Amino acid sequence: MFVSAYRIFSVLLLWLAFSGASRGELVIEITRGVADAIPIAVVPFAWGGRGASPVDVARVVQQDLARSGRLKPLPEQDMLTRPSGPDAIQWRAWRALGQDYLVIGQLNEVGTDQYEAQFFLFDVYKGEQLAGYRLASRGRELRHTAHRIADIIYEKITGEPGAFATRIAYITVSREGGRRIHRLQIADADGFNPRTVVVSPEPLMSPAWSPDGKSIAYVSFERRRSAIYVQTLATGKRVKIADFPGINGSPAWSPDGRHLAVTLSKDGSPDIYVINLASRRLKRLTRSFAIDTEPAWSPDGKRIVFTSDRGGSPQIYTIPANGGKPRRLTFEGGYNARATFSRDGRKLALVHGGKGYRIALLELSSGTLSILTPGPLDESPSFAPNGSMILYATQIDGRGQLAAVSVDGRVRQQLATPEGDVREPAWSPF
């Protein structure tokens, strides 16, 4: 058992090394054994069209599934046959390869810039079809279509919705002509297809998705002072939400999308305030002489957690969202900051200082803290909308880059980005 698991593991690593070299820009690092990940074969899709296939749909699906840590795609070179229709499947061969699931499909060009992807998911042991879909797509949507296929497969097998067809926002900083240029970018969840939505010679910070995924709140220093904006992604139009003297920072959307929790220092030291986006009325939530910042809402909208150094070092506190007495949540170590709730509200991902700065998970019922990443300069954790992974910022080769870790800490992946420093990732809602 151990030997076979080890063999599969090394084969997987080989495949990962191979796929990482392509223009995939995606490096996956399996940090611990994946012996109990579910084996699945995703056969390269048959191509019906002129020239070469514009997107290797199966490869995108394989990479998505591998990143989850829950599934373990079979390397393509280990596939003995490559069926594209159900009639051509030799079940015994796939069973012999130890595969639990099989995906086959086709991509057809059906018109000018019109494609149709068709795929089937099978249970190999029962020889049974679990799913069969046909998805229409334009050329530039083909990768997105592949992510949707991965979502369907992931949900059929694990019972949880996939989050591959979602997006991420992040900040990049690059030096151009002797100046630092700051960009707020949106990309697919695997880092592909980056689009810039804000550019500024002054810092941009703290992007936060609205719960409907249509807008982003962020901090900009473009007027050489901080201000909070909410920008509609489709139009690029934006509204200034907070432009008070002092700090305007840390925007966090309430789950109903009607309020923003923010940090303001207009009344002295930084405190947490809640802005009603319709009325623009401001409600002050904390009153301390210390630093209170980095608010985050619980999924039910009833509580807000935040970072405060009122006890002498930065720690995480919780306060009712409509006001009340703060209560301290973290006690382990001299530095706990920038917490964010898991989608079920039971855990907090946060930055834990000590031996470097690492991403940790705090189980709220037990108070147990588990460290997920190696550091030394990890920050800005953001949960996937299905709660399966945490996206975070890290330093690799002296450069800010993005990485993701499965919530069990088992699989870590690096999202390589084109140039400059990349930081402050935020994973979109579904």
Place this chain on the structure above:
Amino acid sequence: MTRVMLSLMLVAILTGCETFGGGGREAADTEAAAGQAAADATTRGLAAGEGATVYEVQTLGTGEAGEGGQAGPDQAGLLARRILYFDFDSAQVRPADIPVVQAHARYLMAHPQLVVTLEGHTDERGSREYNIALGEARAKSVAKLLELSGVAHRRIRVISYGEEKPLALGHDEAAWQKNRRVEIVYGG
């Protein structure tokens, strides 16, 4: 830390000094020129990838500093220092730097048309918004000292960039120490 914040609260706080008052045409020009020079210096510092050394006396010559009258023999030397450094997670001005702040206070008192911006910065460790708060606490500590030396708070502007504008780009203690700083910038 908390103690620093507490004492800060007692001095009517300085945020929001966005309006610097009328001032003559000459004053406005001075501000604009000084602001420009400061922006250039920042750019060069980052392009060089080096630390504080590019922040030399550019907008104010040593001769000008002497015009204050109250200046001691080393006033010019103290005034040349535009960057104050801080300890890790601390917003306390180091005792050795207090004379530097006082020299700038004297200069501001002797040049009532000038305004000053205190830019708070931190090293890259820890979370970014917490560092914005820490950078502000550092800048406010310096502002408080200037005020205690007689500078009107409407002439002092405080801004924190947290870890967003590092001077030194390394990832070690030497770089971090250079980045935990408050920059004294004359002009808007």
